[in-house]
Amino acid sequence: MYEKWFVGVDIGGTTIKMAFINQNGEVVHKWEISTNKNEKGHHIPTDIAKSIDQTLDKLDQTKSKVIGIGIGAPGPVNLKNGSIDIAVNLGWENFPLKNRLEMESSLPVIVDNDANIAAIGEMWKGAGEGAKDLVCVTLGTGVGGGIIANGEIVHGTNGAGGEIGHMTSIAEGGAPCNCGKTGCLETIASATGIVRLTMEELSSANTPGMLRDFYNEHQTVSAELVFDAAHEHDGVAIKVIDKVALYLGLALANTANALNPEKIVIGGGVSKAGDTLLTPLKEQFTRFAFPRVAQGVELVIATLGNDAGVIGGAWLAKTRLTNNHL
Ligand SMILES: [Zn+2]
Structure with missing residues (x-):
């Protein structure tokens, strides 16, 4: 052979x-x-x-x-x-x-x-190895979602199954999304969404800190910088990450309540934040998940990049x- x-x-x-x-x-x-x-x-x-x-x-x-x-x-x-x-x-x-x-x-x-x-991929060789019921969410420029139930991809009736990024997180007054709706998870939990939230936060208050100093000097911030700043206890950054964790936790808990998965794998560039994201996310997830669903699932960072x-x-x-x- x-x-x-x-x-x-x-x-x-x-x-x-x-x-x-x-x-x-x-x-x-x-x-x-x-x-x-x-x-x-x-x-x-x-x-x-x-x-x-x-x-x-x-x-x-x-x-x-x-x-x-x-x-x-x-x-x-x-x-x-x-x-x-x-x-x-x-x-x-x-x-x-x-x-x-x-x-x-x-x-x-x-x-x-x-x-x-x-x-x-994550189910076969990555963080989801061995799990047959798995939700994977990719936090990059946008928010991608893939659901595997009983070892099979959930495609739905016309190929749009698993679009977790377009779950409506903010029902009224949310930001416009590329899909045509407003308030989608993607407008909050993507790298683009995190930058947008940070700009909003910087303009709505005068809290001093490293993010504000960086913005004043460079007129820009990145999602990566926001996580670094949160790690250093920057007030604005912590507020933004708390908001991301809240809406992502809510969306993932509701997804999990419907599917009862064994693993939820968080991937994409934003997931490189590791525990700075995972710790507040787990807290919010547990708040919104049906207790038996929360007991059965593990939230993990993707390993295959x-x-x-x-x-x-x-x-x-x-x-x-x-x-x-x-
Ligand atoms: Zn959308």
């Missing part, structure tokens, strides 16, 4: 992450290419296929080494034909991703949503394209 590979692909707005992954979920080789958004993202499948060929060449391998591709895209997926209804970041509308990539690469392709494959998507993509390819005993 010799090793076969899967290609995991994670398409983002600026880069496309790719990896060859073996049947045990180990990353054999990973690389990335930039996302070509010219002509409404039309070249993306060709770029991916070419890059796979070039990388196989570089590694002295042929295509027979590869079983198939599992790919995540930023948008709701039509699971019947593997097309993407809309991906604003890439310029795609009704884009036949599966068909185009199969044609270009001569490999079978499984398509899913990027937040879903990240959740699957940027590799979660490609590993999840490979898992999809492995489970859909093989009978698991290669």
Whole structure:
């Protein structure tokens, strides 16, 4: 028995992450290419296929080494034909991703949503290892969500299952969201949301501190800086983080109350804050979760970082394209 590979692909707005992954979920080789958004993202499948060929060449391998591709895209997926209804970041509308990539690469392709494959990655090899009921929330520029129930991704009726980022957190007077609603969790718990809350807080009071000093000097702040400042007991930063923990805790508790998961995995750039976020978040979560739900669940920080998507993509390819005993 010799090793076969899967290609995991994670398409983002600026880069496309790719990896060859073996049947045990180990990353054999990973690389990335930039996302070509010219002509409404039309070249993306060709770029991916070419890059796979070039990388196989570089590694002295042929295509027979590869079983198939599992790919995540930023948008709701039509699971019947593997097309993407809309991906604003890439310029795609009704884009036949599966068909185009199969044609270009001569490999079978499984398509899913990027937040879903990240959740699957964490379930297979990351912080969710072993859990069959798992909620994964990715706090980055936006807030992505992936739900796994009984080992399966919850896609819903038209591919929009698990959109935790668009749970309404503030019913009246919330900030506008990219989705067209107002008051979504994404407007609060994303890196963008944290910066917005900080600006609001800085302009509404005169509390002195390191965040205000930094802002006065540079006219800008970052989510990372807000967490660093909170760690140093900066008053404004603590107020912002408390607000983030409150609404994120509420949304996650309500999600958990419906699903009774074993693990909730917090990923994305904002999760690098670690305990500065996790400690107040656990407090709020416990306040709002049904007691038996709270007893059954563990809130953890994701461990795979940027590799979660490609590993999840490979898992999809492995489970859909093989009978698991290669
Ligand atoms: Zn929204």
